Amino acid sequence: MGDKTIISFKGVHKQYDESMILKNVSFDLEKGKFYTLLGPSGCGKSTILNLIAGFTQVTSGDIVLDGKKVNALPPNKRKVNTVFQDYALFPHMNVYDNVAFGLKIKKLPKDQIKEKVTEALRSVRLTGFEKREIAEMSGGQRQRVAIARALVNEPEILLLDEPLSALDLKLRTEMQYELRELQQRLGITFIFVTHDQEEALAMSDKIFVMKEGEIVQSGTPIDIYDEPLNKYVADFIGESNIVDGKMIKDYKVEFAGKTFDCVDGGMPDDEPVEIVIRPEDFVVTRPALGDLTVIVQSQLFRGVHYEIIGEDPEGNEWMVHTTRKAAVGEEVGLAFEPRDIHIMRVGETETAFNARLAEYAVNNGSSVQEAIDTEKGVELNYDN
Amino acid sequence: MITKQNRLLFFPYFIWVGLFVLVPIGLLIYQSFIGLDGGFTVANFVTYFTSTTYLTMTIQSFIYAFIITLITLCISYPTAYFLTQTKRKDLWMLLLILPTWINVLLKAYAFIGLLSQQGSVNTFFDWIGVGRQQLLFTNASFLLVATYIEIPFMLLPIYNAIEEINPSVVQASRDLGANTWETFRNVIFPLSLSGVRSGIQVVFIPSLSLFMLTRLIGGNRVITLGTAIEQHFLVTQNWGMGSTIGIVLIVLMIIIMAGTAGRKKGVRR
Numbered sequence: 001m002g003d004k005t006i007i008s009f010k011g012v013h014k015q016y017d018e019s020m021i022l023k024n025v026s027f028d029l030e031k032g033k034f035y036t037l038l039g040p041s042g043c044g045k046s047t048i049l050n051l052i053a054g055f056t057q058v059t060s061g062d063i064v065l066d067g068k069k070v071n072a073l074p075p076n077k078r079k080v081n082t083v084f085q086d087y088a089l090f091p092h093m094n095v096y097d098n099v100a101f102g103l104k105i106k107k108l109p110k111d112q113i114k115e116k117v118t119e120a121l122r123s124v125r126l127t128g129f130e131k132r133e134i135a136e137m138s139g140g141q142r143q144r145v146a147i148a149r150a151l152v153n154e155p156e157i158l159l160l161d162e163p164l165s166a167l168d169l170k171l172r173t174e175m176q177y178e179l180r181e182l183q184q185r186l187g188i189t190f191i192f193v194t195h196d197q198e199e200a201l202a203m204s205d206k207i208f209v210m211k212e213g214e215i216v217q218s219g220t221p222i223d224i225y226d227e228p229l230n231k232y233v234a235d236f237i238g239e240s241n242i243v244d245g246k247m248i249k250d251y252k253v254e255f256a257g258k259t260f261d262c263v264d265g266g267m268p269d270d271e272p273v274e275i276v277i278r279p280e281d282f283v284v285t286r287p288a289l290g291d292l293t294v295i296v297q298s299q300l301f302r303g304v305h306y307e308i309i310g311e312d313p314e315g316n317e318w319m320v321h322t323t324r325k326a327a328v329g330e331e332v333g334l335a336f337e338p339r340d341i342h343i344m345r346v347g348e349t350e351t352a353f354n355a356r357l358a359e360y361a362v363n364n365g366s367s368v369q370e371a372i373d374t375e376k377g378v379e380l381n382y383d384n
Numbered sequence: 385m386i387t388k389q390n391r392l393l394f395f396p397y398f399i400w401v402g403l404f405v406l407v408p409i410g411l412l413i414y415q416s417f418i419g420l421d422g423g424f425t426v427a428n429f430v431t432y433f434t435s436t437t438y439l440t441m442t443i444q445s446f447i448y449a450f451i452i453t454l455i456t457l458c459i460s461y462p463t464a465y466f467l468t469q470t471k472r473k474d475l476w477m478l479l480l481i482l483p484t485w486i487n488v489l490l491k492a493y494a495f496i497g498l499l500s501q502q503g504s505v506n507t508f509f510d511w512i513g514v515g516r517q518q519l520l521f522t523n524a525s526f527l528l529v530a531t532y533i534e535i536p537f538m539l540l541p542i543y544n545a546i547e548e549i550n551p552s553v554v555q556a557s558r559d560l561g562a563n564t565w566e567t568f569r570n571v572i573f574p575l576s577l578s579g580v581r582s583g584i585q586v587v588f589i590p591s592l593s594l595f596m597l598t599r600l601i602g603g604n605r606v607i608t609l610g611t612a613i614e615q616h617f618l619v620t621q622n623w624g625m626g627s628t629i630g631i632v633l634i635v636l637m638i639i640i641m642a643g644t645a646g647r648k649k650g651v652r653r
Contacts, residue, residue, distance in 0.1 A: 055555055075558040082559045088552035092574045101570070102560035153560060 004030040006156060006189050007052065012061035014047055014213075021047045023213040024061075031156075032187045034180065036200040038236070039210030045193045049159045052191065053082050066156065076105075081150035082159040086166070087142045089134045095121070095145055096130035102153040120152035123182065140171045147179075151186070158183075160192045164199060176202050197237050201225060209233050217350050225278075229353050230344050234276045243316050245275040245343070253343060256292055257314045264343040266356040274344045279307070279321040281340035290333015294318055296326045310334070409634070415627035428628035438612075442632070445608040448527070449591035453538075455531045456587050457580065460538035464579075465572075467539075468546045477543065484536045492600045495529045496520060499601075521603025529601045530594060538583040545579025546572065581644045589637050609633050 007029045014022040021044045029035055037045040050056045051063060054075035063070050070078065081102070089098050099120055103113045121127055124144035134142065143163055150158055160179070164172045180203045183190045194200055200207050201221040208218045209232075217229040228234035231242055245255030250265030255275045267273070287293045294310030297317070301307075308320040310332065318334065326332055345353075419425040432438045467476050483491065498505050499519040506516045519525055549572060557567040593610030604611070609629055616626030 053555075053559055055558070074563075075555070076561045076563050080559075082556070084552045084556060086550070086552055088550060088556035090553060090556070090571060090575075101557070101562075105561045105566055105570075149556075149560070 006031045006066060008062075008064040009048070009051075010062040010064065012051065012063065013059045014044070014051065014056070015059040021213055022051075025213070025215060026061075027208065027215065027218070029189060029191070031189055033205040034183050034190045034192065034203055036192045036194060036204040036207045037210055038194060038197060038200040038207050040195055040236070043210040044213040045210050046161055049082070049161050049191065049193055052078075052157065053080055053159055054078050079156045080159060081153050081155040081157075082161065083143075083146045083150050083163045085161045085163065087146040087163075089142055089145055089149070091134055093134070094130070095126065095132045095134070095137070098134065098145055099149045099152050101149065106153075116152050117148075120148040123151070124148045124178075139167055140175065143167065143175065147182070151182075151188075155188065157189045157191060160190060162194055163192075164194070165196070172199070179203060201237070209236060215350075217353075227342060227357065228276060228344065229348065229350055230346075231274055234342070234344065239279055239319060239321075241275075241277045241279065241316075241318050243275050245273050247271045247273050247343065251338075253341060256312050256316050258292070260291065260341060261338040262341040262343060263339050264341075266359050267343075267345060272346065274346065276342040276344060277318075277336060277340055278342075279319040280305075281336050282318070282320045282322065283335040284308070284320060284322045284324045284326060285333040285335050287331050287333040290335050292318070292334045293331055294334060296328050296330050296332060299326060299328055412627045412630050412634075415623050416631050418624045418627075420622060420624065428624045431625065432628050432632065438629070441607055441612055442609060444606070445592050445610075448530075448594075448606060448608060449588050451527060452530045452534060452591045453584055453588040455527065456534045456538040457583065459531070460535055460542055460583065461580070464539050464542040464546055465568075467543055473547075480539055481536050483532075488533060489596065489600075491533060492529065492597060495525070495532075495601060499525055520601065521605060523602070523606060526597060526602035526606050530591065530597055533597070534587045534591065537586045541582040541586065542576060542579040545576040549575045585641060585644050589640055592636065593633055 005028045009025050009027050012022055012025045013020065025044075025048065037048055039045050047056070051058060052065075054070070054073055054077075058071055065073075065078065065080070090101065093101070096117055099117045100113050103116060108116075117130075118127070121129065124147050126141065126144055126148065129137070129141070129145075134145070137145065143166075146163065164175050167175060176199060179190070179192075183203075192200075192203065204221055206218060207221055207224050209216045209224060211232055217224060217233050219227075224233065225237055228237060228240075234240045234242060243255050245253050247264075247267045247269065248254050248259060249269045250267075251262055253260055253262045253264070253273070253275065292312050294312045297309045297311055299306055299308050302321075305321045305323055306325055308322060308326055310318050310320060312318065320334060348356075416428055417424055417426065419427050463480070467473055467480075470476055497503055500506070501516060501518075501520075503519070505519060510516055553571060553575070554567060557571045558564075562570060592608065593613070594608055595610035595614050598604060598606045598608055598611050609632070613626050613629050613633070616622045616629065
C-alpha cells in the first residue's frame with residue numbers, strides 16, 4: 001500500500017432516502033491492478049463506482065483519490081473515466097467524434113486529437129470505423145467505442161459498470177481476454193463491476209464480494225474460490241456442495257457420517273461447521289475406492305463435462321462435474337483429497353477468518369494456501 | 385403486414401382524409417384558377433405575385449410568425465430544460481399545459497378584459513401613476529397574446545425531447561471532463577433539436593395564418609395571410625383570390641416542413 005495506493009474508501013456510508021446502500025465500506029486499491037466488485041444486483045457495487053466517478057456523494061466517510069480527499073469534487077475534475085453499462089455513446093456523433101469528445105473538451109490541438117483518437121481506435125481494433133454512425137455499430141463494436149472513448153483521456157482509473165452484460169456469450173468471453181490484455185498493457189487501474197462470477201474470476205487481480213452494501217470477502221480469485229468465507233460467498237462464486245459437518249479436532253472433520261482428514265484447524269473441538277466441496281474436485285471411481293459412495297440420481301450433459309447429482313446414504317446430495325459418464329441408478333465412489341474440503345465457520349468475519357488462516361498455516365509449518373494455489377491454478381484455467 | 389382486415393380498419397380514415405383533406409384541397413386548387421367572372425384564368429396568381437399589397441402582406445405574415453416563434457422558443461426552451469430538472473415535473477407540466485384546454489377565443493377575450501382602457505392592467509398603471517395607455521390593438525399586444533397562446537405547443541415537444549435523453553449520456557459527458565455548460569452545449573442541446581424542430585413547425589406554420597387574434601387583439605393593424613383569406617371569402621366574396629392565397633400558404637407550409645425536417649442521420653437510436 002502506501003505509495004501504490006491510488007484510491008481509498010474510509011468508512012463510507014451512502015444513504016438514498018431511507019435505505020442504506022453502503023454500510024461502512026473501507027478499502028485501498030493499488031495502482032495498475034484489475035479489481036472486481038462482485039455481487040448480485042442491488043448490493044451497492046454500482047454505487048461505489050458512482051462515488052468514485054463523482055456522480056453521487058457520500059453520506060459519511062471519505063474517498064481519497066491520489067492522496068487527496070475528493071468527496072465533493074465534480075466528475076469532470078477527476079482523472080477517472082467510466083465505461084457505462086449501456087455504453088452511453090453520444091447518438092448524434094459518429095465514432096470519431098465520440099472518442100474525441102474528452103480531448104475536444106480539453107481543447108487539445110486538432111492534430112494531436114486525431115493522433116490520439118486513431119491510436120485509441122486501433123487499440124480496440126476499430127481502425128477504419130471513424131466515420132461510422134453509432135446506430136450502425138453492433139453491440140460489441142459500441143462497447144469498444146465506449147472503451148476507446150474512456151481510455152483516450154488517459155485516466156488513472158477506469159471504471160467499468162457491467163460493460164459485458166449486454167453481449168452474447170462468445171463475444172463476452174472474447175472481450176474478457178481483451179479487457180484483461182488491455183489493462184495489463186496500459187497499466188491503468190481497472191475497477192470492474194459485475195454479477196457474473198466467471199467474469200470476475202477470469203479477469204481480476206483482486207475480487208471484492210459484496211452483499212447488501214457491505215464487502216463480505218476480498219482476495220485473489222483463487223483465494224475466494226478455494227477459501228470462501230461463508231455460504232453466501234461459496235454459493236455466489238461458483239456451484240458448490242455445501243453440507244453441515246463437525247470439526248472433531250484440528251485437521252479432522254466429520255460429515256456425511258464419516259470422518260475425513262482435512263487441512264483446516266484453529267477451531268474449538270466439536271464445533272459445528274459447513275463443508276464446501278467443489279463439484280469439479282471429485283474424482284468418480286469404483287465404490288470401493290471412493291471416500292464417499294453415492295447413487296446417481298441424474299446426469300446432465302453440459303458440453304465440457306457431465307453434471308451428476310448423486311445421493312449418499314445419509315441423504316446429502318452431491319453435485320459432481322466429471323468427464324466420465326455414469327448411469328442413473330448406478331452406485332459410484334467419489335474420491336477427493338483433504339485439501340478439497342473447505343471448512344467454513346458459521347458467522348465468522350473476514351478479519352477473524354484471515355487471522356485464523358494465517359495462524360494454522362504457520363503452525364502447520366508450510367503454507368497451506370500456497371499448496372492449494374499451485375494445485376488449483378490448472379483447474380481454474382480450465383474452468384474459465 | 386397489411387392484411388385484408390387491416391385495410392378494412394383503415395377505411396374510415398381513408399374516407400376522412402378523402403372528404404376533409406383531399407377534396408377541399410382539390411376544390412381550393414380549382415377555385416384558385418377561377419376569375420371573378422367565373423372563367424378559367426391564372427390571373428389570380430399573376431395578381432398575387434405582382435401586387436405589392438399581397439407581397440407585403442406575405443412578408444409581414446412571415447415576419448410576425450418569425451417573431452412569435454422566436455419569442456416562444458426563447459421562453460419555452462429554458463422553461464422546458466428547467467422543468468426536466470425539477471422534482472414534480474408532472475405537476476409543473478400540467479400547470480403549463482392547462483391553458484391549452486381553454487378555447488382560444490375565450491383566452492383572447494380574457495386578454496381584451498385585461499388590456500382594454502378600463503382593464504386591470506391599465507387600472508394598475510393608473511394607480512402607480514404611469515397613467516392609462518393604449519395597450520389593446522397594438523403590435524405588441526398582438527405578439528404578447530399570440531406568444532402566450534403558442535407557448536405550450538413549443539414547450540411540450542422540447543420538454544419531451546429533453547426528457548428522452550438518456551441520463552447516462554449526460555453523465556458520460558461530465559465523466560469525460562465537460563462542465564455543466566459544455567455538457568449542455570455539446571450533448572443536451574444537439575439531442576433536443578428534434579423537439580425544437582417540431583416545436584417550430586407547430587408554432588410557425590399556424591402563426592402564418594392567425595386571423596382571429598389579428599382582429600380581436602391586433603385591431604386589424606396586423607394583416608396576415610389568414611386575415612386576407614377570411615376577408616376574400618367572407619367580405620369581398622372573391623373566392624378565387626382567397627383560394628390562391630390559400631394555395632400559396634399551403635406551399636409555404638410544405639416548404640417549411642421540408643426545411644425543418646432535419647437530417648435523419650444520428651437521431652435514430
